[in-house]
Amino acid sequence: MPALSADVPDLRAALLAWFDRRGRDLPWRCGPEGQRDPYRAWVAEVLLQQTQVARGLGYYQRFLAAFPTVQALADAPLDDVLKAWEGCGYYARARNLHRAAQVVAQQGFPEEYGGWLALPGVGPYTAAALSSFTLNEARAVNDGNVRRVLARLHAEPQPTPRWVQAQADALLDPARPGAWNEAVMDLGATVCTPKRPQCGDCPLSPWCAARAGGQPAAYPAPKARPAVQEVHAVAVLIGTPHRAVLEQRQGTLLGGLWGLPAQTFDPARPGAQAQALRDLCARLQAAPGDPLGEVAHAMTHRRVIWQVYAATGGPPPTDVRGAALSRLDHKALSLAQGRADSLFT
DNA sequence: AAAGCGGGGCC
DNA sequence: GGCCCAGCTTT
Numbered sequence: 001m002p003a004l005s006a007d008v009p010d011l012r013a014a015l016l017a018w019f020d021r022r023g024r025d026l027p028w029r030c031g032p033e034g035q036r037d038p039y040r041a042w043v044a045e046v047l048l049q050q051t052q053v054a055r056g057l058g059y060y061q062r063f064l065a066a067f068p069t070v071q072a073l074a075d076a077p078l079d080d081v082l083k084a085w086e087g088c089g090y091y092a093r094a095r096n097l098h099r100a101a102q103v104v105a106q107q108g109f110p111e112e113y114g115g116w117l118a119l120p121g122v123g124p125y126t127a128a129a130l131s132s133f134t135l136n137e138a139r140a141v142n143d144g145n146v147r148r149v150l151a152r153l154h155a156e157p158q159p160t161p162r163w164v165q166a167q168a169d170a171l172l173d174p175a176r177p178g179a180w181n182e183a184v185m186d187l188g189a190t191v192c193t194p195k196r197p198q199c200g201d202c203p204l205s206p207w208c209a210a211r212a213g214g215q216p217a218a219y220p221a222p223k224a225r226p227a228v229q230e231v232h233a234v235a236v237l238i239g240t241p242h243r244a245v246l247e248q249r250q251g252t253l254l255g256g257l258w259g260l261p262a263q264t265f266d267p268a269r270p271g272a273q274a275q276a277l278r279d280l281c282a283r284l285q286a287a288p289g290d291p292l293g294e295v296a297h298a299m300t301h302r303r304v305i306w307q308v309y310a311a312t313g314g315p316p317p318t319d320v321r322g323a324a325l326s327r328l329d330h331k332a333l334s335l336a337q338g339r340a341d342s343l344f345t
Numbered sequence: 346a347a348a349g350c351g352g353g354g355c356c
Numbered sequence: 357g358g359c360c361c362a363g364c365t366t367t
Contacts, residue, residue: 048362055353056362089351092365123364143362185362194360195356222359226348252350252366299351327352 004153004207011207012173012180018203019183024190026053027060034136034178038109039070041133045126046097050090053189059088073098074105082256082324091256091324096121113139132177140168141181145188151220152192155209159220192216229302234277235262236309238286239317241333245284246318246325259329261314262306277309286314292335297328308332 004011028044031037043063048056066084067073073081078098085094100119110116112135117127128139140146142165150167151159173180191202199211210216237260238245246258261284265276281288289310297304306328320333 045362046364050351050361050363052354052361087352089353090363092350093363096364121364125363129362141362144360145362181362189362225359254351297352301349301351 007207008171011171011204014203014206015183015187016173016176016179019179019186022190023179023182023186024053027057029182033176034133036133036178038130038134040064041130043097045129046093046121047088049093049126051088056088059085070101070104070109073101078256079324083322086257086324087327091254092252093121095256109134111135113137129181132181136178138172138174138177140165140172140177141185142168143185145185145192148194148220149184149188149192149204152197152210152216153204153208155213155219157219157221226301228298228300231264231302231304232267232273233262233264233304233306234273234280234309235260235306235332236277236280236284236286236288236311236314237292237332237336238284238311238314241337242320243317244320244333245286245314245316246320246323254326254328256324257326257329258323259325260308260332273307277307281311281314284311284314286311292332295328295331295335297326297331304328306332308335310336 026044028040029036030040044056044060047060047063051059063084066080067076076098078095081094081098082091085091088094096119100121103119104110110119110131113127113131116122116130117124122130125141125143128141131137131139132141142161146168147159147164150164150171151157154167156163168184171180171184187202187204191198192204195217197211197216199205199208199216202208202211205211208216210219236245245261247261249255249257249259261280263276263280263283265272267273277288289312292308292310295306295308297306325333
């Protein structure tokens, strides 16, 4: 295996040649290399934070259709922005993007890395990506793909963020920084994949220490993840699946989204569920009705189990279709849909 | 440094 | 069921 440090020009040339042939053709890569359209690139980068490209594609088209320009985004109500983001998760991204669009509409797009980094929702990865893609600035990105590719290249089982950034900085091709960043990520997403890397198709395999060791998939070592916490709650549906009493969620969990009124309880305590239902209905000035069923919804860090009940009274119902709802609330509403259907079968 | 934050796809 | 994904913000 060639000594990597002495071979950086060859390694760069090999990856960029692969990228020029096999790089992905993605809708936000519009405009010349190093001078991408900043609005489209920005929306895509935020949308793709912790979201796979294959799934981001549909959300990207929907969001761009709703808000074709940064001015349109800045002028829109937050509720409309969240509706366009509905289902995509990590809704703080949409709130921050909306806030940052108002800054950009006033001041124009950033003209350097530091300007991007100063915007809400733009961290080190996104600022490096956008300054290299739109300004041709020599900033190396550090994302999950880069981390995996570099961990394997150097056979480093425990790559710290600091280590990854240093390696990425050293390899970045200063002649084509935007293309280099796109190339490493494309390689990680299509060839140097987490489970079964296709080393036979990899332009970096001559330099790859993990491949030389025979166990490329062992790098990097899996991250330890905290146990998933279960959250039990009762929720009430007042109205119909299309027109129901909704409340806007506060705080960081699904903040800004709308959903059925709900009340958590401790399932280990006898009677706690019935008490939660009474408390919830008392708060709403509603009367509890029939149980509609149970819905469970898994998120990365918790598992939510709802006992859903019909109820009557309470505040006036609102239109469901225009509101941004989480998947959990859509599942709860579909319980009532199934019940309404069954009345006619 | 660690925790919190969605949702889906794939093994 | 576990792991991962073009991470960021807050504590």
